Amino acid sequence: MCTNKKYTLSDEIVDYINECLVKEHPESYLIAILHKVQGIYGFLSEIHLDEVAHLLQVPTANVYGVATFYHYFRLKPRGQFAISVCMGTACFVKGADSVLTSFKSELGIDMGETTSDGLFSLEGTRCIGVCALAPVVTINDRVYSNVVSQQVSQILNEIKAAERV
């Protein structure tokens, strides 16, 4: 293993991968490592995937295969505020569609896109298990429950106002 090679990955992640290497079945920690990378950088860049493959001694093709297979992993950066509209059944039944439409028209972007100022990105998420409070939207770690489309502009304005301060 080349320990003297410089990585763009943070030391924390490099150390973590090195820890995994001495455990049983090191390659099985690939998903955990990708979670860590995404947790720090917000998405999985090509260079990071290469570095993970190199450090973990797993073919890049496998790393890329895993990164693209799972919905949770993003290969593109997202906005400072990541808006996720829950696409679960309960939310669907309670009108998540029209909430999503409102976000789209308020922000002028489509699903999977980021606003030009880099502030907001919009995506649909898998059920987050708060079905009884449907429809739900998460913006970064905050959960908004029982959202109606009329609330959308207010939610966005609050965030924008807080940002300006």
Place this chain on the structure above:
Amino acid sequence: MPEILKKYGKIKETLDYASTDVKSTGITVIQVGSATCENAAGAEAVKFEFQKLINASGRDNIVIKQTGCTGRCSQEPIVGVFAPDNFPVKYKQVTVDKVAEIFQSHVLGGTPVVSLMLDKNTNIIYDHIITFCETNYEKRPDHLDLSELFQERLEHHNISNERVRVLKGGNIGLSRFEDDDQHAIMIVFPENVIYRYETIDEMDEIIKDHIIDKSISQKHLIHTEKLTEEYMKFYGDVSFFNKQSRITLRNCGIIDPENITDYIHAQGYKALALILEKNDPEWIITEILESGLRGRGGGGFPVGAKWRNTRTLKQDPIKYVICNADEGDPGAFMDRSALEGDPFSIIEGMTIGAFSMGASKGYLYIRAEYPLAIARIENAIKIAREYGFLGKNILGSGFDFDLEIRLGAGAFVCGEETALIHSIEGLRGQPRIRPPYPSLSGLWGHPTCINNVETWANIPPIIIYGAEWFNRIGTAGSKGTKVFALAGKVKNTGLIEVPMGTTLREVIFDIGGGVFGDNQFKAVQTGGPSGGCIPEHLIDTPIDYESLKEVGSMMGSGGMIVLDHTDCMVQTARFFLEFTQDESCGKCLPCREGTLRMLEILERITSGHAVMADLDKLYRLGNMIKKTSLCGLGQSAPNPVLSAIENFREEFEIHIKEHRCPTQKCSKLISYHVIADKCTGCTLCARRCPVLCITGGRKQVHEIIQSQCIKCGECFNVCKFDAIQKI
């Protein structure tokens, strides 16, 4: 090794238990829910506010305790107040602005705030509330309704119903433990005592002692350490809860999930100590087999048989147990709630299973979408290790077992056991052909037993109370209880747990309170993307594995979505198929291509471009995919569509023949129009239209250019004058 139970007893003694049994301590306990859903509803701010008030009051005999989710989601945040000499009061929808009132009036002043209480329809504060366990009536030779009889006896003694409220409790689960079925059991609040009686004379004695003389009727008192006792003491006076039977969720909403002391005092780790003391793995497996417990993940495979296979099929020193917590059904959240509310019981269940099968390593595979559940399990594993319930030489028995958490990454197919194994191995989560089953060749080729969260949580009570007890709950083929995530168009959304054999009607209308608003019930969807829609005329179907299959749905993991007459069945079928299509891993052709073709046909139907032959094609294709797909995902993916066609064929035909969606949910079959009389020309709709197809300036009647309209419905949503109509 008779030392193990002793050791367990010693650990229990050393724990300093902050009991909610406030009478003895004089301490007032404020219990605040803490779970993803509670926090979404604002529970954290409420907790903070209470803490501020406690600090300001300078009182040191008021404490805050956190607990998991009780399942009463639509009423969250829920706050419980246990004050000495008072009912345990539950408050609903406690927002920050209500905290001061509760604190001043109830916590400091001793007067509960009736208007904020959970499920309180009257302003009466009763002297006593009595809840009956009703399970045994049919077995009594006289078929007497004991709660009604008790009411009569109260009248006979001139006790007004404003003083004492009598509730029918359905299956409380208490009397399940008794051998004879002739007696009745009741809990009296706020004293929280449990009486057992058989005759009218005995009833009179209880009334005289307890209600008239205000003393405990010692003769009829039963001292128990029963499974649901703590739960019933807290929630038994609320009808949403007392119609349920809680085994899996016995501790959710009762104990502090981050505190092992609470868990041990709720009989936690007793089962583990018992089996280690007994040191007979075969006995555990026989017990689980005889209990009739079947896998709660949806398939319903007998758990004991799976365990026996894992134990005996292959002589291998390395074996694994796995907890499948990849709750992928988009509309189910019972696993999340159990992980967040009672993490230790899942760990204990896995440890017991591991001992019986000879595994020394276990994995919890949890969805990354559940950060709080992950944190709670991490914390529980850490504490369990500290106390010697996990790790090397558990409780001095010589048995080693440890657990590791592995995160999912948003792939529905990983709920399938072979796909899950691949995912733990760090690969793409694609399933493989079975056999060999994981019990022969699983994780890294070693025998592996995979059960889901709910299944594992059922293990400790079965060990403590025995297979025979568990076997008495439920129906002939389906034993025990099942947790459901009740959501959609139902009044009381939340988590419920009922004995198998309870009908859908009882769940939706009795516990769920019926359909939301004045809408009409249309169907209930169970089993998520693998299940089907059950229409109104089948609503008396009992909930068990076989019955649900017969009506074209399945048990699934426990999602239950109620649909009302405004929901379009074609659209709902399309929703599920879109989900499974997107989640298809792509390995086998029928699922990968077949679901896509099905989706295309459904899209034609919902946009008015289909012909009648498409419907038959859809049906045939669906059945073919069921028969030929590799794994459970593909084999069940067509279910929502097939059951919708079978039960709501007419609705499909209207879409196809008349190009019309009866519920106006299919956007391509509707159009938006401005009602000229109502339009004030405020320009809001014109400004918000994403394609700028609304004409008319200020104070002019607007008009929608139909050829450009994308039917997003934004104008309809934003109009403040109801001047846009959907046709």
